[in-house]
Amino acid sequence: MHTTGPTSRHPRRRTLLKAAGAAALTVPALTKVASAAGQDDTGLWDVIVIGAGFAGITAARELRARGKRVLVLEARDRIGGRTWTDTYGGQLIERGGTWVEPTQPHVGAELTRYSLALEEDEPISTTWLPTPSGPRQFTPEDGFGRIGLIFDRMFEGSRTYFEKPFQPLYRADLLRSLDKLSLRDRLTQLSLTPEEELLVNGQTAVYAGGSSATGAFTMFAHWWALAGHTNQGWNDTMRWRIAGGTKALLQAMINEARPTIKLSSPVSAVYDTGSVVYVTTTSGVRYGALAVVVAMPVNALSTVKFTPSLPPALTTATSQGLAVPNAVKLWIHARKGAGRVYGQGAEGGSPIPMLLPFKETADGMLYVAFSTDPRFNPTDVAQVQQAVRQLGVNLDVIGVKVHDWGRDPYARGGWTFRKPGQLTTLYPDVTFTSGRLSFASGDIANGWSGYIDGAIESGLRAARQAAGEE
Ligand SMILES: Cc1cc2nc3c(=O)[nH]c(=O)nc-3n(C[C@H](O)[C@H](O)[C@H](O)COP(=O)(O)OP(=O)(O)OC[C@H]3O[C@@H](n4cnc5c(N)ncnc54)[C@H](O)[C@@H]3O)c2cc1C
Structure with missing residues (x-):
């Protein structure tokens, strides 16, 4: 989530953006999968990618471009992982990752590659910020x-x-x-x-x-x-959205690469024999490949049995967690009146410490908000209204649409935010590869960890590793 309010509006750059189960060693029976055009469906895959978020889909595309036969196994019944384009109040919304910046190099390259445009958020008209005497209105x-x-x-x-x-x-x-x-x-x-x-x-x-x-x-x-x-650069990170939603970019990648994707296939075990890697799902289906890219959230790696065990840096990372454990994103539908207001609370204050305006609907206005307070019930409209009031913002709430990423079993956390010591003790070992096993995740990017850009960066790197190029 990248939410400090889009700030003082500088010259518009829209024009620049247009283009833009540990088994025995015996070889188990392998499951055949109906495959995408151009790939046969023999039992042994070149590469299996676990997870169809931005990291996994990027890795799959890159490996398909190298002529590999790629199977993507995704736990959910949808692609996108911690990005999730949905609708609410008649508007396209993002229930997870949203804002991109065209200067983020990997996102920028993808926008150009697929000629995807960006939409700029409308400016904020008022900010409510905490002061020692209570919330106060400031110009943005x-x-x-x-x-x-x-x-x-x-x-x-x-x-x-x-x-x-x-x-x-x-x-x-x-x-x-x-x-x-x-x-x-x-x-x-x-x-x-x-x-x-x-x-x-x-x-x-x-x-x-x-x-x-x-x-x-x-x-x-x-x-x-x-x-x-710079503050300007930082505020620009939550200013632009991909027209058509994050799913538009994911779909463009899939359309180009046409990997075979199997949804509703949570992986429970990864077993590397030293020549073939076997991947077993919770329903007991087993697939084999010459290489595997594990593109799951780092916080969720502990839910899979790896044989041999995960390398030490990733074992530590998954047990400590890299993504924040409490991360709720709320879409608040309110009656018109409050306008394009931004609210920010003080640490330990309102259970909704951040609120941003989105778009008008037929009968109101949508706001996006975040909560990291595990005691707060974000689905309770009265609690949401009260929490927003604590910021100084008076919303007449009609309804809320919420996703709790911390309690999501296939995320087990929201955006990445490292703890003290994790950068210098876990890097660069978190980008480990054994040749057969590589790891991709926005949680372990060299650059924009916690962002879509980082997920793409990690997918590119893991694909090179799986292809034996690094
Ligand atoms: C609330 C929120 C707001 C954010 N805001 C922004 C933003 O504005 N801009 C931005 O750039 N980034 C933002 N981010 C971060 C961004 O969404 C992530 O960094 C990025 O989407 C991570 O991609 P990924 O592919 O590494 O992981 P994921 O998207 O989590 O993909 C991993 C995939 O693995 C699957 N999986 C998990 N377990 C298994 C299993 N056992 N078997 C098979 N599959 C499995 C998951 O279902 C998922 O599809 C936000 C994140 C959150 C949660």
């Missing part, structure tokens, strides 16, 4: 400008310690000590006034999954660096 320029000045101080030096943001450990010498800091540690170092602290701690807390104490300072600083080390 003033409110986001104040936040930006604090972020400038918070991430001072990022051009040095994240000199090459796509090589996150390029300055490991500097990052080792910084990576020990939580966001809370960094806020404390800055000796902020109470006013300043309140302007940013709701954001740092929500990105970290509910508490600034659990999120790594280097995670936010990495995003800041990837966004060009």
Whole structure:
């Protein structure tokens, strides 16, 4: 989720964007699958990809382009994983990942490749931000400008310690000590006034999954660096959506590559014999391949039995978790009246610490909001209305559409947000390959971890690994 409000609106760039079960060693019977055009359906696949999110679909496309016979096994009855284009109030909505930035290199390349356009969110008219005397209205320029000045101080030096943001450990010498800091540690170092602290701690807390104490300072600083080390760049990360939704890009990739995709096929075991890898689903169906790309969320890797076991960095990553465990995205349908208002709460305040306007509907207006509070019931309209009021925003709520990514068995978390120490202790080993087994996930990207761009980046890398190119 990438939600600091789209801020002071700078020159429009629409024109730039147009183009844009551990089995015995004996070989088990293999299951045949009706295959896409151009692929035969013999039992042994070149590559099996586990997971049909952006990472898995990217890997599948790349491997098909290398002439491989590819089977994608997906647990859900839909593709997309933590992206999910749906409808509400007559509008196309995203229940997971949404905003992309055309300067994100992998997303940008895909938009150009498939001539997909972007849609820009309409500007925000008012921001409600917390102050020591309660929520206060600011103009977007003033409110986001104040936040930006604090972020400038918070991430001072990022051009040095994240000199090459796509090589996150390029300055490991500097990052080792910084990576020990939580966001809370960094806020404390800055000796902020109470006013300043309140302007940013709701954001740092929500990105970290509910508490600034659990999120790594280097995670936010990495995003800041990837966004060009500026508040403007950072705010631009939640400004553009893919026209037709994230599914439009996924579908374009699938249309090009036509991998065989089997939905409703949760994998329970991956067994690498040393020559063939067997993949078994929870219903006991077994497939074999010369290589496997595991493109599941890292938090969910612990649900699969790997033989031999996962490499140590991934074992640690899945047990500690990389994606935040509490991550609810809400679509709030309200009667017209409040307008294009942005609300942000203080850490530990409203169970909805962030609210953004989306689009008008026939009888109201849609807002998108996030919650990381496990005690909050986001499906209860009265609770939602009360939580939004705590931000200072008065919405007359008609209904809500909610997805709880933390409780989703095939995600087990929302957006990635590393904990202190995880960057320098888990990287680069989380991008391990044995040749037969490779791992793709937006959770373990070198660049935009926690973003669609990172998922695509990881899929490209895992495909090269599975093809024996690195
Ligand atoms: C609420 C929310 C908001 C976000 N906002 C943004 C945003 O605005 N912009 C942005 O760029 N990013 C955003 N992100 C992050 C982005 O959605 C993810 O980084 C990206 O979608 C991850 O893709 P992936 O392919 O790595 O993982 P996933 O999309 O999680 O795909 C993994 C796939 O593996 C499948 N799977 C799991 N277990 C099994 C199994 N046992 N067997 C078979 N299949 C299995 C899953 O069902 C899933 O389809 C957001 C994420 C969330 C949750």
